[in-house]
Amino acid sequence: MPLKKTSAQEITLSVIKTACSNCNLQELCLPYGLNETEMSKLDELVSTRRKIKRGDHLYRAGEAFESIYAIRAGFFKTDVLLEDGRDQVTGFQMAGELLGLDGISTEHHSCNAVALEDSEVCIIPFPRLEGLSREIVALQHHFHKVMSREIVRDHGVMMLLGTMRAEERLAAFLLNLSQRFTARGYSHAEFYLRMTREEIGSYLGLKLETVSRAFSRFQEEGLIAVQQKHIRILDIPGLKKLMTHQSA
Amino acid sequence: MPLKKTSAQEITLSVIKTACSNCNLQELCLPYGLNETEMSKLDELVSTRRKIKRGDHLYRAGEAFESIYAIRAGFFKTDVLLEDGRDQVTGFQMAGELLGLDGISTEHHSCNAVALEDSEVCIIPFPRLEGLSREIVALQHHFHKVMSREIVRDHGVMMLLGTMRAEERLAAFLLNLSQRFTARGYSHAEFYLRMTREEIGSYLGLKLETVSRAFSRFQEEGLIAVQQKHIRILDIPGLKKLMTHQSA
DNA sequence: GGGGCACGTTGACCTGGATCAAAGGCTTCC
DNA sequence: GGAAGCCTTTGATCCAGGTCAACGTGCCCC
Structure with a gap:
């Protein structure tokens, strides 16, 4: 059920539950640092959810990239496959973390994302996120920080794999x-x-x-x-x- | 020598040489996909260069993050240091590639960047880049792609370290x-x-x-x-x- | 232009983790 | 509720790459 802008009295419990502005993961997730007005704009953008059963794929390597995903609940792994069949888990993601950033580069996902338990994600259409982050400085800046954090995290894993x-x-x-x-x-x-x-x-x-x-x-x-x-x-x-x- | 906005007739050879619009690395670097007007706006932003001698640091882990750097000429390595003294090279960068993306996350650089030969970089003040990428859709999108590409590259290295x-x-x-x-x-x-x-x-x-x-x-x-x-x-x-x- | 030194090669040996193997315990799905 | 299969543990053995050592080479700076 897509969600339109609602006035205060129209807000139902289910709407409250699905809005960023009421999500208890705010501080960890994309909306970090936004004020009330900005948050409500983001709410409009992040209006659909998707449930993924344990063992199911959220996306697969090679699929067209359209959205990034914020984990609302649950636990995921991402993995990459080599031509010769070898594969490697590149990360484990939990609530409040973003999935799909790898897809921006080529407009196709470059890894698989699999739910390790029954999970739910918020779908964030990427072109609309770019649009909104042109309007909201804090959103733009925080999104850049999140991508950068991913790079730093990956360096940590490289360190681990290379020296420990x-x-x-x-x-x-x-x-x-x-x-x-x-x-x-x-x-x-x-x-x-x-x-x-x-x-x-x-x-x-x-x-x-x-x-x-x-x-x-x-x-x-x-x-x-x-x-x-x-x-x-x-x-x-x-x-x-x-x-x-x-x-x- | 900081460079101010110049009208057409003031343009000197050295200015021509230092503008993105005349750089032969355009296609590999940040200006990819920009039209002429957009390019000239970027030129204003990327107006200073810095030469780094072989063996010198462009930046060090822990330093405040202010700018990202586009390699104009030369060759760099980045490395991370662990508390116990172990370190690891996290990448080698050549002309047209960006350095410093890791610093956005915490506003401090998280690795060292060292020139492996006499090199020159273009300094891109990050707050101004964010400003301009709110105006220029193509710049915003390309910058996101570059960051995402870095994430994908890192996954490739993790794969290499983990399975090969x-x-x-x-x-x-x-x-x-x-x-x-x-x-x-x-x-x-x-x-x-x-x-x-x-x-x-x-x-x-x-x-x-x-x-x-x-x-x-x-x-x-x-x-x-x-x-x-x-x-x-x-x-x-x-x-x-x-x-x-x-x-x- | 010569001396020093960092970098590179090669050999011998050692070891941490891979591989192979087998058995036991949970979970899940009829 | 029972059986099948996956997951985990543990043991025995092997080997790729690490470690230690010695020597060679070319480059750089004085």
């Missing part, structure tokens, strides 16, 4: 998840992994067995408690130390 | 350089490397000895001719095959 040993990579991965869950108001010490050992390994440039062994080792050393996908982090400073101090 | 073996990485690296030199009108088969084996290794997540051995191996197999920094590519299909076919 297996256990350092996994420690960095867990600390990163912990920090992102914290920013969303969840426990920083206890969470369910949405992805398999193989997907973690793919992201970290390791084989699934190595990931599994590293988890076991962390458990032996009292750094974490693992049971399958359920993780409890017991010693954050310990993990940090392991990450930086190991191979000086 | 040493010789595949080096083959991918050589083919990428070859293709970028070609786009700039240089020979696709013969070039001087501006970086050391150690810098190549850092970028590719390998040790310098491994890079050196891989070069020797390629030479034995007749794929390339190497003498120190001078490279001649003899068998592009061979390198491509090696890149994809190896570990299927």
